[in-house]
Amino acid sequence: MSTPATDIATYNFAYLDEQTKRMIRRAIxxxxxxxxxxxxxxxxxxxxxxxxxxxxxxxxxxxxxxxxVLKVIDQGADDTxxxxxxxxxxxxxxxxxxxTETAKATIIQTRHxxxxxxxxxxxxxxxxxxxxxxxxxxxxRETETRKMHALEEYGLMHVKLYEDIARHGRIxxxxxxxxxxxxxxxxxxxxxPKFDNPKMHMSPALQLFGAGREKRIxxxxxxxxxxxxxxxxxxxxxxxxxxxxxxxxAEQVYLDEVIxxxxxxxxxxxxxxxxxxxxxxxxxxxxxxxxxxxxxx
Amino acid sequence: MEQMDVIDGGFAAPVFDAQTVFRAVMDAMARPGxxxxxxxxxxxxxxxxATAGAVALTLCDHDSxxxxxxxxxxSAARSWLGFHTGxxxxATPADAHFALVANPxxxxxxxxxxxxxxEYPDRSTTLILQVESLTDGAPLHLEGPGIETSAxxxxxxxxxxxxxxxxxxxxxxxxxxxxxxxxxGAVACLPRTTRIKTMEA
Numbered sequence: 001m002s003t004p005a006t007d008i009a010t011y012n013f014a015y016l017d018e019q020t021k022r023m024i025r026r027a028i029x030x031x032x033x034x035x036x037x038x039x040x041x042x043x044x045x046x047x048x049x050x051x052x053x054x055x056x057x058x059x060x061x062x063x064x065x066x067x068x069v070l071k072v073i074d075q076g077a078d079d080t081x082x083x084x085x086x087x088x089x090x091x092x093x094x095x096x097x098x099x100t101e102t103a104k105a106t107i108i109q110t111r112h113x114x115x116x117x118x119x120x121x122x123x124x125x126x127x128x129x130x131x132x133x134x135x136x137x138x139x140x141r142e143t144e145t146r147k148m149h150a151l152e153e154y155g156l157m158h159v160k161l162y163e164d165i166a167r168h169g170r171i172x173x174x175x176x177x178x179x180x181x182x183x184x185x186x187x188x189x190x191x192x193p194k195f196d197n198p199k200m201h202m203s204p205a206l207q208l209f210g211a212g213r214e215k216r217i218x219x220x221x222x223x224x225x226x227x228x229x230x231x232x233x234x235x236x237x238x239x240x241x242x243x244x245x246x247x248x249x250a251e252q253v254y255l256d257e258v259i260x261x262x263x264x265x266x267x268x269x270x271x272x273x274x275x276x277x278x279x280x281x282x283x284x285x286x287x288x289x290x291x292x293x294x295x296x297x
Numbered sequence: 298m299e300q301m302d303v304i305d306g307g308f309a310a311p312v313f314d315a316q317t318v319f320r321a322v323m324d325a326m327a328r329p330g331x332x333x334x335x336x337x338x339x340x341x342x343x344x345x346x347a348t349a350g351a352v353a354l355t356l357c358d359h360d361s362x363x364x365x366x367x368x369x370x371x372s373a374a375r376s377w378l379g380f381h382t383g384x385x386x387x388a389t390p391a392d393a394h395f396a397l398v399a400n401p402x403x404x405x406x407x408x409x410x411x412x413x414x415x416e417y418p419d420r421s422t423t424l425i426l427q428v429e430s431l432t433d434g435a436p437l438h439l440e441g442p443g444i445e446t447s448a449x450x451x452x453x454x455x456x457x458x459x460x461x462x463x464x465x466x467x468x469x470x471x472x473x474x475x476x477x478x479x480x481x482g483a484v485a486c487l488p489r490t491t492r493i494k495t496m497e498a
Contacts, residue, residue, distance in 0.1 A: 033488035150415035
């Protein structure tokens with residue numbers, strides 16, 4: 001006998017119970033009030049494993065309402081496993097509208113990218129964060145890193161960047177590139193490519209960060225100074241690509257390398273799938289676009 | 298009769314009302330100086346007003362000790378908050394996660410409240426000040442994170458010497474208190490990062 005769908009266990013709106021939401025909401029407000037500071041919170045078990053974005057999911061669940069329009073991206077793409085499953089999760093437990101268009105979303109949950117389309121006031125970007133502590137790989141003890149933040153003692157991070165220069169001749173950190181927020185806290189921007197760091201600076205959107213396994217929430221309010229750490233003689237630089245997107249011809253965007261065959265063939269395409277599709281819909285074409293390779297009859 | 302005052306007046310739709318109020322508070326905290334609309338969703342007994350009551354229902358529960366000012370201590374609002382939120386009363390202002398203030402003009406100074414520690418600056422009191430208006434007081438020109446260039450609000454009434462107290466609060470950063478201004482139908486926030494510009498030369 002099959003059970004009618006109405007008989008399945010029903011959840012509270014957005015999955016979390018109200019007491020959990022209040023606890024997360026209090027942490028979010030503290031995070032906003034102390035930009036870049038990691039607020040401890042009582043992270044819950046979610047119906048997905050740690051490492052799949054449980055922190056971001058809990059933050060989204062605590063803020064989302066029936067009028068929101070949700071977009072979820074995974075490395076810039078709307079159609080990869082993590083994005084699809086989290087989007088489906090919120091459709092099921094919160095019955096919210098979803099979109100892939102950056103401009104139409106009110107909440108964008110992201111794993112490791114900031115959309116290419118400029119964000120606007122009224123949008124909230126929710127990051128999934130694996131390791132929120134930027135000093136963790138330099139100092140494993142939480143008691144010590146907490147003291148370092150308390151004393152604003154970030155010399156170790158500059159030593160790390162300096163050692164990069166000594167070894168490689170340049171700062172070799174390319175993702176999770178440390179930033180200083182409003183001149184006070186050094187913060188991990190989550191493993192976004194450093195290409196996206198400048199977008200965090202004075203962004204009109206609110207940025208919230210959730211780390212589920214590590215039980216930390218932090219935030220960057222809109223119009224807040226976010227400066228990537230560097231040296232006077234080795235200024236911060238973002239990645240540059242020597243060719244445009246092979247599908248839409250976009251330049252000055254972050255590209256993914258796609259392997260085409262086992263003979264070394266490869267192409268570079270936009271990491272932000274929505275941006276790429278929008279450009280193609282507007283008639284932009286790259287050199288490997290199907291229209292160019294096989295012109296319409 | 299008094300009993301009914303205590304039991305009635307909570308959120309009609311607890312899940313969605315709390316979400317609506319939280320988003321208004323979150324937006325206000327993220328954009329200090331902006332005034333966020335809040336509908337009348339709770340009817341607490343006097344002297345607690347609807348907006349401050351709704352903010353308390355949204356944020357307070359058994360995990361967050363609540364401090365009440367003298368006007369609220371002796372009122373039915375105290376039992377109403379106890380019934381609807383389950384929040385314990387803080388023995389001293391320094392133990393409070395939230396302070397609910399019906400009469401800001403006679404508030405004790407901000408430094409009495411929990412300021413957090415240098416390691417855990419989040420362990421501080423958030424003050425919910427019940428104000429009559431966000432536009433009729435002396436204008437406060439604000440700057441800081443969340444404000445693109447500048448913002449102005451004019452809340453009234455405010456605690457005595459508020460501008461000077463707020464300056465001292467900012468000097469304690471990252472420690473310090475945050476303020477939620479609950480006016481009729483609206484909220485505005487002053488996180489500890491917000492600076493009040495003094496205009497006179």
